Amino acid sequence: MTATQARPAGYPTEWEADVVLRDGSVAHIRPITPNDVDAVHRFHAGQSDESIYMRFFAPLRKLSDRDVTRFTNVDYHDRVALVATVRGDIIGIGRYDRITPTSAEVAFNISDSYQGRGIGSVLLEHLAVIAWEAGVQEFTAEVLPQNRKMISVFADAGYEVARRFEDGVVSLSFRIQPTERSEAVRLSREHRAESVSMHSVLFPDSIAVVGASRRTDSIGHHILANIQAAGFNGAVHAVNREAMEVLGLPAHARVSEIPGEVDLAVVAVPADEVLEVVADCADAGVKTLLVVSAGFAEAGPDGEDLQRELLATARGAGMRVLGPNSFGVINNHPSVRLNASLAPELPPPGRLGLFAQSGALGIAVLASAARRGLGISVFASAGNRVDVSGNDFMQYWIDDEDTDAVGLYLESMGNPRKFSRIARRLATTKPVIVVKSGVSTYGVPPGHRARTTRVRPEAFDSMLRQAGVIRVENVHQMFDVAQLVVHQPLPQGNRVAIVGNSDALGALTAEACVSWGLEVAHGPVSLPSDATGEQFAEALADAFADADVDSVLTCFIPPLVTQDEEVATAVRDAAIASDKPCLATFLGMRGVLERLSDQRGGGRVEVVPAYAMPEDAVRALAAATRYAEWRARDHGVPVGPVGIDREAASALVDRVLAEAPEGRRLTHQEVTELLAAYGIELWGSVPVRTVEEAVAAANAVGYPVVIKSVAPLMRHQPGLSGIRVDLRSDAQVREAFGALTERLAPLSANTFVVQRMATPGVSCVVRSDEDPLFGPVVSFSIAGPPTDLLGDIGHRIPPLTDVDVSDLISSVKASPMLHGHRGAAPVHRAALADLVARVSVLADNLPEVSSLVLNPVNAQTSGVDVLGAEVVVAPTTRRKDPGRRSLT
The missing domain is CATH 3.40.630.30 (Gcn5-related N-acetyltransferase (GNAT))
Known part of the structure; x- marks a missing residue:
């Protein structure tokens, strides 16, 4: 067809x-x-x-x-x-x-x-x-x-x-x-469906390695050998057209010739042979493909075509695909012991789930975890992320009782809206640590399906904070945080005790705490260099027992009298006896790491995480503290403003796009109609070209009035006034019009409107933008220099809760201006929040509204006045998270 x-x-x-x-x-x-x-x-x-x-x-x-x-x-x-x-x-x-x-x-x-x-x-x-x-x-x-x-x-x-x-x-x-x-x-x-779909990846009863070779330098040979060496508990089959047996297993010419079902097919053949293998796997009823083969979208246009056909064939047959160009998957669960990866041996079992996209980074991540002694529950590499992504594994980890924390190394993000809501659900019970360097197209590796984005990097940061995700800058920091959240209880507050045996080290730790927003409530306590083991234990016990302390930081250099191991034992014992987190720094001390862990009841190992420098420990503690605060707080309920007529707004947008298929800026009347459908009143304004028109408009509107320039230039010239306010007579209007014209005409900025005078308040900007990658992004700022010069703008990704809206308003540094700064009357916060909520719902409902700017929004004691608005509508591509279940 x-x-x-x-x-x-x-x-x-x-x-x-x-x-x-x-x-x-x-x-x-x-x-x-x-x-x-x-x-x-x-x-x-x-x-x-x-x-x-x-x-x-x-x-x-x-x-x-x-x-x-x-x-x-x-x-x-x-x-x-x-x-x-x-x-x-x-x-x-x-x-x-x-x-x-x-x-x-x-x-x-x-x-x-x-x-x-x-x-x-x-x-x-x-x-x-x-x-x-x-x-x-x-x-x-x-x-x-x-x-x-x-x-x-x-x-x-x-x-x-x-x-x-x-x-x-x-x-x-x-x-x-x-x-x-x-x-x-x-x-x-x-959630249930996508979590179940990961079961055939992580808990296969049978595996076929396609491309298993007797050549020891081949990828297929390595993967088959790694599966066998790990002690996989299911059936393993080798697929090789030219060999009778590989690594002691009888070789089959194709997957469809293997008797019985195959849950997972590992594909390690040249790229030009993969489609034939996929078709054969489809005939055999394979559930999931793990494609380690390279040479797809990362290799150029021909590879892109091959990758699209791979996905279409697999999905058409009902199969999920991990890869191509994947490093593989590891599951340390004792019932499966799966190492279908290029890692030569299983990492130690533990409670950390790891996801990385590229193979090279997969090697780095696993090696770093091994050096830290961090045990892994599940590791997966998505490669080019043609189908299975970090979102799918997060769905699995939500219910996985063997995983206490999750680390994600993201080189690109294909569906931020879906990532945000899944991560938010996961983060309510388990820490989610993300390494993501940026969101620009420069950071997207070849072969990754990702749309370009127009939003500022701050919007991506806001999305992660909104979802409760801990963002770090590199793998080193990810494992710094993971060591803490996997092995120690979460902090109950930001109050810190510092115990050590060096004044300089204690002061350095305290300074780091202050810079990261932690309060030093106990210490720094500096024991003498000749302190005994009992003195170390006593000082630590006092710190943990202090009711004003939420976390304990210890930092030691080699003592003169006490053995290094004895100090480490004192730290471990004090930490295990408490429900407060403890972090340790030992500079120049030997034999201490082995003493920092202890086997407890139920087979669990409790470990005091050790850091190379105090600053590393403090940064990890600050991240865990912020996460604990987010997790403990009320996350609110989805906003649902009353008085919304979505059908009327959609009809208006459809009418405009029917007239202008490429999209256009709405007229003032159309903007008024669109906003009214969402319960937002836009103040009227009268364009005027002459002084007589200005006087007539003022009388029609009713005194007092303002005259202002609406020229685009005036929005970006904070030192050049384009407005005269509180005009109460025809004479004042004439004088103001003449003065503004004389000043602004040389700049071609003498485009004026007359508007009713609003109650004095704080001028704000509320806007939404439809981004190809993120979908709707809602922003808030205080108008003027905070927006134009300092970039003091907050962002959130709809749908929003009432708490999200409040956080957005409070997120800008200039927000104290809303609360009675320097004796001014505080604004009507609830009315401002209602306006932001209505804009967020409009943005979420209408992707064709590519840009909406309410500026200025006059927030004052009795409410908010929307004095100006601009809206642009345009045809839009389908959102990545369209409100109905879909793999994108």
Whole structure:
């Protein structure tokens, strides 16, 4: 079937999606087309009599050509149908037919062999989003009483379902507006499915190594040898067309010849042979591919084409892909002992999960962890990240009882919105430490699928803080933090005790604490160089017992009397006896690291982390303290301002884009209408060109008034006044207009408006921008020099909670101006927060609003006044996290 045949006029490409099903496999969702007639016939012919009766209320063993033609020809607006496919075969159909302007009847038909995998739930989820965007508010359905599975699909989706039994049929109806409950159900299902899909990567019962060779210098040989050496508990198969056996295993010519199922196929063949291997794995029913082969998108345009075909073939067959160009995967769980990687030996088992994208960095990360004595639960390298990413592994780690903390080395980020919400959920129970150098395209390695971004780097930092992620600058810092959060309790506050035996070292540690925002509440205590072991123990006990202390920092140089090991033992014993975290620095001391760990009950090892320098320890403690504060705080509830008419706003945007397909700046009247749909009142202003027009406008608006220049130049010249305020008479208007014209006309900035005088307050800027990578980004700042000169701008990524909104307003350094700075009256904080919340919802709802700037926003004691606004709308690409389950 050609692309033209498959996509009729009006075909909505943006509705296509790959989704992970309940069993971890992948299905493709797409709109139905007239070319699906034969596929629908085949689908129906494969259904049981019971399923046919449940769907059509009649024993229609064969559908007529007329019926199937009607089913497959839809207008994608009032009549919509989606199909779920695997390997091109239809496994499920969902459809709705509009019966009134705001309601539609919905129906589903799921393949008997795929029932129980959540296909009906996925189709309902996608249809509901499509229908809601088209103005449908309610779904209705007629279901036979014995069709409990379909009834449960509606009931379990998070909607309030009304039921009525009449004439032997159950009539159901429910509003499809997204709710907090329906969103929670969607995200929970996505989490479970994607977590399950990682099970075949991390806990395979059988592995096939394709490209296993007897040549000891080959990648396939190394991986097969590493799998065997680690003591993998499942079945291992070698695939090699030319050998009879490899490393003592009989060799198979292809995966499809291996008896029994293969969960994980490790592909280590030249790039030009990979597609043939993938097709064979699809025939064999392999669940997951680990592609270590290189030569894909990182190698140039031909490799990019090869990589796209690899992904399409794998997903079309329902398989997940880790790689290509992957370093491999390691799982230290005793039930599997998996080392399907290029690492020559398993790292020591432990409680830290690690994810890195490139192979080179994978080697560096594992080597650094080994040097620190940090045990690993799971390690994975995504390579070019064509499919499986850090998001998938975070979904797994949310429920993994063997992982206490997660470290991610990210060279690029393909879906920041999804990363943010998954990381936020993970961080509520486990520390998430991220190494990410930046967000510009310069930092994206060849082969990584990532859109460019226009946002400032501060927006990326804000996203991580919003999600509770600990961001560090390099691998060294990541393991500094990991040593602490894996082995020690989290700090309950920022108060620190410092105990050591060097005045200089104690002072250095204290200075570092102050610079990182930690309060030195005890010490620095400096023991004499000839202190005994008992004195060390006593000083440490006093520090831990101090009620005003949340964490203890110890820093020692070699003592004169006491053995180095005795000091380390005193530190360890004091730390283990307390529920407060302890960090140690030993300069020039020997034999101390072995004394800092102790085997406790339940087989767990408690370790006091040791650092090369006090500054390293303090930086790690500060990061853990900030994370603990975030985790302990109330994260709020999603904002949901009342009085929003999303349909009116969408209609306005659609109308503008119909007139100007490339997009344009909205007129003042259009901006007023758009903002009003979200409960935001834009103050009127009257453009004036002459002094007489200014006087007439002032009388029409009502005194007092202001005259201001709206020339773009004036926004970037803080020292050049373009406004005259509190004008109360015709004479004052004339004088002000003349003075402004005389000053600004030489600069071509004499473009004026007259506006009603607002109550004096603090001038703010609220804006949103639609970014290709991040989606909507909402920003807040105090107008004038803080914005224009100092870049004092806060950013957050919607959807926002009420706490996010409050944090955004408080995040700018100039925020004290809002709270009564130097005797001024404090602004109405709640009204300002409501305005920011409304802008965030507008930005989240309408990706076509590429830029929205409210400037100035006059925040004053009784509320906020939006005195100026500019909006640009433009066609937009599909967001990376579109509000319905999708692998992107």
